[in-house]
Amino acid sequence: MEPLDEILHRQAITAVMHEYCRCADQNHNEEQAALFAPDGEADWGVPLKGREAIAAFLSEALSKYAATSHHVSNIEIDFVDDTHATATSYVIAWHRHHDTTLDDVTLFGRYDDEWVLLDEGWRFARRSLRFAGGIGRAFPNTLPRRASRG
Amino acid sequence: MEPLDEILHRQAITAVMHEYCRCADQNHNEEQAALFAPDGEADWGVPLKGREAIAAFLSEALSKYAATSHHVSNIEIDFVDDTHATATSYVIAWHRHHDTTLDDVTLFGRYDDEWVLLDEGWRFARRSLRFAGGIGRAFPNTLPRRASRG
Amino acid sequence: MEPLDEILHRQAITAVMHEYCRCADQNHNEEQAALFAPDGEADWGVPLKGREAIAAFLSEALSKYAATSHHVSNIEIDFVDDTHATATSYVIAWHRHHDTTLDDVTLFGRYDDEWVLLDEGWRFARRSLRFAGGIGRAFPNTLPRRASRG
Numbered sequence: 273m274e275p276l277d278e279i280l281h282r283q284a285i286t287a288v289m290h291e292y293c294r295c296a297d298q299n300h301n302e303e304q305a306a307l308f309a310p311d312g313e314a315d316w317g318v319p320l321k322g323r324e325a326i327a328a329f330l331s332e333a334l335s336k337y338a339a340t341s342h343h344v345s346n347i348e349i350d351f352v353d354d355t356h357a358t359a360t361s362y363v364i365a366w367h368r369h370h371d372t373t374l375d376d377v378t379l380f381g382r383y384d385d386e387w388v389l390l391d392e393g394w395r396f397a398r399r400s401l402r403f404a405g406g407i408g409r410a411f412p413n414t415l416p417r418r419a420s421r422g
Numbered sequence: 423m424e425p426l427d428e429i430l431h432r433q434a435i436t437a438v439m440h441e442y443c444r445c446a447d448q449n450h451n452e453e454q455a456a457l458f459a460p461d462g463e464a465d466w467g468v469p470l471k472g473r474e475a476i477a478a479f480l481s482e483a484l485s486k487y488a489a490t491s492h493h494v495s496n497i498e499i500d501f502v503d504d505t506h507a508t509a510t511s512y513v514i515a516w517h518r519h520h521d522t523t524l525d526d527v528t529l530f531g532r533y534d535d536e537w538v539l540l541d542e543g544w545r546f547a548r549r550s551l552r553f554a555g556g557i558g559r560a561f562p563n564t565l566p567r568r569a570s571r572g
Numbered sequence: 573m574e575p576l577d578e579i580l581h582r583q584a585i586t587a588v589m590h591e592y593c594r595c596a597d598q599n600h601n602e603e604q605a606a607l608f609a610p611d612g613e614a615d616w617g618v619p620l621k622g623r624e625a626i627a628a629f630l631s632e633a634l635s636k637y638a639a640t641s642h643h644v645s646n647i648e649i650d651f652v653d654d655t656h657a658t659a660t661s662y663v664i665a666w667h668r669h670h671d672t673t674l675d676d677v678t679l680f681g682r683y684d685d686e687w688v689l690l691d692e693g694w695r696f697a698r699r700s701l702r703f704a705g706g707i708g709r710a711f712p713n714t715l716p717r718r719a720s721r722g
Contacts, residue, residue: 280429283429283432290497294510297565298567299567300568339555339563339565340554341530341531341532343495343496343514343530344496366530366555368555
C-alpha cells in the first residue's frame with residue numbers, strides 16, 4: 273500500500289471506531305450493528321455473529337442506561353493486506369442507569385478488532401472488548417498482565 | 423481539496439482543539455478566546471458571541487477551580503469547503519475546586535463545532551458543549567439519545 | 573521535512589506513545605524501558621537515567637497494582653529537526669491495587685517529552701509526568717496554572 277493510501281485507510285478505520293461510539297451513546301443499535309460485516313462477530317462477554325444478533329444484544333445491553341459516553345483512544349492499526357487490518361484501542365465507557373438509585377458504571381477497557389474492507393467501507397470482521405477493570409460494578413481484569421516479580 | 427492537503431488541515435484543526443484544552447487547564451482565558459474567530463460563538467450552556475465575551479465567561483467559569491484537565495478524543499472532522507469544516511469530539515473534563523470541601527466534578531461531554539480558516543489559521547466559528555452526564559454535580563443529559571425500545 | 577514524511581514520523585511517535593501504555597498496563601517493564609533511548613531520562617516524580625534504572629523503577633512502581641489502564645490523548649508533536657521532536661500528551665491513568673481494601677487511583681496528568689530518532693526508531697530522550705490532580709490518593713497539581721484574577 274502506498275504511504276498516502278495507508279494514511280487514508282487508517283483515517284477511515286478510525287472514523288468507523290468513532291461512529292461506533294456515537295451509535296452506542298445515541299442508542300442507535302441497528303446503525304451500530306451495520307458497522308460490522310454481514311457475517312461479523314462481536315464479543316462483549318458473549319460471542320455473537322451477524323448484524324441481527326449484534327443489534328439485538330446491543331438493544332438489550334444499552335436499554336438499561338439513560339446515558340452512556342464511550343471515549344476511545346490509544347488507537348493502533350496494522351494492515352494485513354489491502355483489505356484487512358487488525359486494531360487495538362482503549363475505551364473509557366461511562367454509563368448512567370435509568371434507575372438513579374444505582375451507581376454510575378465506568379469501565380476501563382480495550383477493544384481488539386479485525387477489520388475488512390467491503391464495498392460499503394471498512395467494517396468490523398470481529399470486535400472483542402476486555403476490561404482492565406471498572407468502577408460501580410465488578411469488572412474482573414480480563415486483559416493480559418504479567419505477574420509482578422517479587 | 424487534495425488528499426494530502428486535507429490531512430494537513432485535519433491535523434491543524436486537531437492541534438487547535440488540543441491548544442483549547444491546554445489554555446483551559448492553564449487558565450489562559452484570553453489565549454483560549456483567541457482560538458475563536460473574532461465573531462465566533464460559544465455555548466457552554468449560555469450563548470456567547472465574540473472573543474471579549476468568551477474570555478470574560480471563561481475567566482468567571484474557570485476561576486472556581488484549582489485545577490482542571492480536559493481530555494479530548496473521538497475527533498471527527500468533515501470539510502464543507504476549503505475554508506469551512508464541522509467537527510465533533512468527546513471530552514472528559516475533570517475539575518477540582520479551590521474549596522476542597524466540594525467534590526471534584528468530572529463531566530462526560532461532546533463538543534460540536536463549526537470551523538473557519540482565517541489568515542491566522544483555523545478558528546472556531548462556533549463551539550457548543552453538551553453533556554452525556556457527569557459525576558460530582560448534576561449534569562442533565564443534553565445529548566440526543568434514542569429512547570430504549572420496550 | 574516533506575509534509576508526507578512529517579505525517580509518517582508523527583504516526584511513528586504516536587505509535588510508541590501507545591506501546592508505552594500497553595507495556596505499562598501489561599506490566600512489561602523491560603519492554604517499556606526499551607522505548608527510551610539508551611541514555612534516556614524519565615521523571616515520574618524521581619529523576620531517572622538509562623533503561624536499567626527506568627525498568628527497575630517501573631517494576632517497583634507498577635508491582636503494587638493488580639491492573640492499570642493508561643488512556644492517552646491530546647497528542648501534540650513539534651519537530652525540532654529530522655531526528656528530534658518535542659511532544660505533549662494527556663493521560664488518564666486508572667490503577668487498582670492488589671490490596672482490595674485500598675481505593676482505586678485515577679490520575680489526570682500530562683506527559684512532556686523529548687524524542688530522538690535512532691536506528692531502532694523513535695525513542696524517548698526524556699519523558700516527564702506532571703499531574704493536574706487525581707482521585708483516590710493525594711496528587712498535588714504540579715502543572716502550570718495561571719492564578720485566577722479576582
